[in-house]
Amino acid sequence: MTIRAHFTPVTQPPLAEQDRHVLATVTFGGTSGLTRGEQGHPDLALPMAVTGGDAFREVWTVTGRPRWTVREDHAYAHNGRHLFVAGLIPEQGVYTPPVRALYEKAFALVDHLDYSHIFRMWNFVGDIVGTNAEGMEVYQDFVQGRAQAFHTFMGDSTAQLPAATGIGTQGRGIAFCLLATKRGAPRHIENSRQTAAYHYPDQYGPTSPSFARATLLDDTLYVSGTASILGHETVHHGDVRRQTRETLANIAHLVSRENLAAQGIEDAGHDLKDLRMIKVYVRHEDDVPAVRAVCEETLGLGVEVKYLNVAVCRDDLLVEIEGIVPARGWDL
Ligand code: 3EB
Numbered sequence: 357m358t359i360r361a362h363f364t365p366v367t368q369p370p371l372a373e374q375d376r377h378v379l380a381t382v383t384f385g386g387t388s389g390l391t392r393g394e395q396g397h398p399d400l401a402l403p404m405a406v407t408g409g410d411a412f413r414e415v416w417t418v419t420g421r422p423r424w425t426v427r428e429d430h431a432y433a434h435n436g437r438h439l440f441v442a443g444l445i446p447e448q449g450v451y452t453p454p455v456r457a458l459y460e461k462a463f464a465l466v467d468h469l470d471y472s473h474i475f476r477m478w479n480f481v482g483d484i485v486g487t488n489a490e491g492m493e494v495y496q497d498f499v500q501g502r503a504q505a506f507h508t509f510m511g512d513s514t515a516q517l518p519a520a521t522g523i524g525t526q527g528r529g530i531a532f533c534l535l536a537t538k539r540g541a542p543r544h545i546e547n548s549r550q551t552a553a554y555h556y557p558d559q560y561g562p563t564s565p566s567f568a569r570a571t572l573l574d575d576t577l578y579v580s581g582t583a584s585i586l587g588h589e590t591v592h593h594g595d596v597r598r599q600t601r602e603t604l605a606n607i608a609h610l611v612s613r614e615n616l617a618a619q620g621i622e623d624a625g626h627d628l629k630d631l632r633m634i635k636v637y638v639r640h641e642d643d644v645p646a647v648r649a650v651c652e653e654t655l656g657l658g659v660e661v662k663y664l665n666v667a668v669c670r671d672d673l674l675v676e677i678e679g680i681v682p683a684r685g686w687d688l
Contacts, residue, residue: 358574359418359438359535360686361633363660366411369394376417380424380433380440380533382478384635384664385411388527390431390444397424398431400442402480403527404664407644412662414633416440416535429458432465439471439536447482447528449489455501455530456508462534463509471536475571476578477520480531484524484667495522495669496561498530506566514554517544520567521581521678523637524667537573544568545577545619547610551588560588560670570610572621575683579631581676582606583668596643596674600650603677604628611681628654631679632686634661639674641665647675 359379364370370381370393381393383401393399399413406412422435432441443458445451466474481498488497499522510516518534525531546552547569556564571578584592584599585606592598609615613625634655638647644663651661668676 359416361414361416363662364413364415366413370413370415376419377421379416379418379422379435379438382414382533383411388529388531390426390442392426398426398433398442400531400533402531403525404666405526407641407663407665430461434469434471437538439466439469440533441465442533445530451488451494451497451530452501455498456504459502459505460508463505466536471538473540473542474518474534474536475542475573477518477534478532479520479522480525481522482525482528482530484669485671499561499565500563503563503566517554517566517568519571519578519580522565522669523581523676526666540573542571542573543621545570545572547606548615548618549606549609550585556588577611577626577681579607579610579679581678583673583676590670590672593672597646597650599674600647603675604654607677626681629656630681631655632659632682634659634679636661636663637666637668637676638663639668643674
């Protein structure tokens, strides 16, 4: 059996369905920190205002009881098949060395515990478009440290880079979490509408970001944080509705039969109606109603969508959207 996720309000204990156990939870809203949840599992809390809604948790469940470890700057949970690792870096003047060190620690855990395939990462970067103590953009500072850690473990190869989200928070410091699997062979997927992030030209910074556009594992498609980028360029400057439509068009193409087939993946393909666990990160709180209207138009009203008010990694990006196309039997 496989790993699944669902959303719950923070006011509700993250009770798993029958025969399933909580691997870990991520809380959106509150002060940043790593703690033990009610059942002993790791909880990574992130400072993100939830516009027009209560704080919520993303609950990851598995079959087979996990082992849980929670320390001050990192936590992990694993059950023989899946591994969750989280890390927390307090506010720093320069992030490259501590980001490198903690990601290397996380990758060493992945190796040591023998969950060799990372299939999804999230990177939550406080003050993401701010400037560090040496005048470098905080996102670039982060990207550099992460790239060094990937290099330590994977060399120059980009073949194993997983789907990821890179997004701001309403706090300071950097948090991350990742999911890895012991068995199974994740396929990392690019989007033919977009330049691979690891091939972005250096106008965006000296180091290109280390992530794929999606990862396919056990018939589930994990869609990375996606923005209004065509090729490597931001499109629809200043127009949040068009950025939202372009972002959704990027996801629609990413999960389509055509895009998957072009990468040698035999799959019937999917459309936006198949997307679940949708998180929409909106830079300006005032834009949330417009973004919501476009999302409801395109995704329908039947699917739960979480809106978060945080900065995106380029000043001109107003929105970023992520989600999961689950294998049949995942939900409902
Ligand atoms: C982009 O497409 C938008 O640095 O981990 C999306 C997903 C983005 C992941 C990351 C950044 C990251 O470049 C930003």
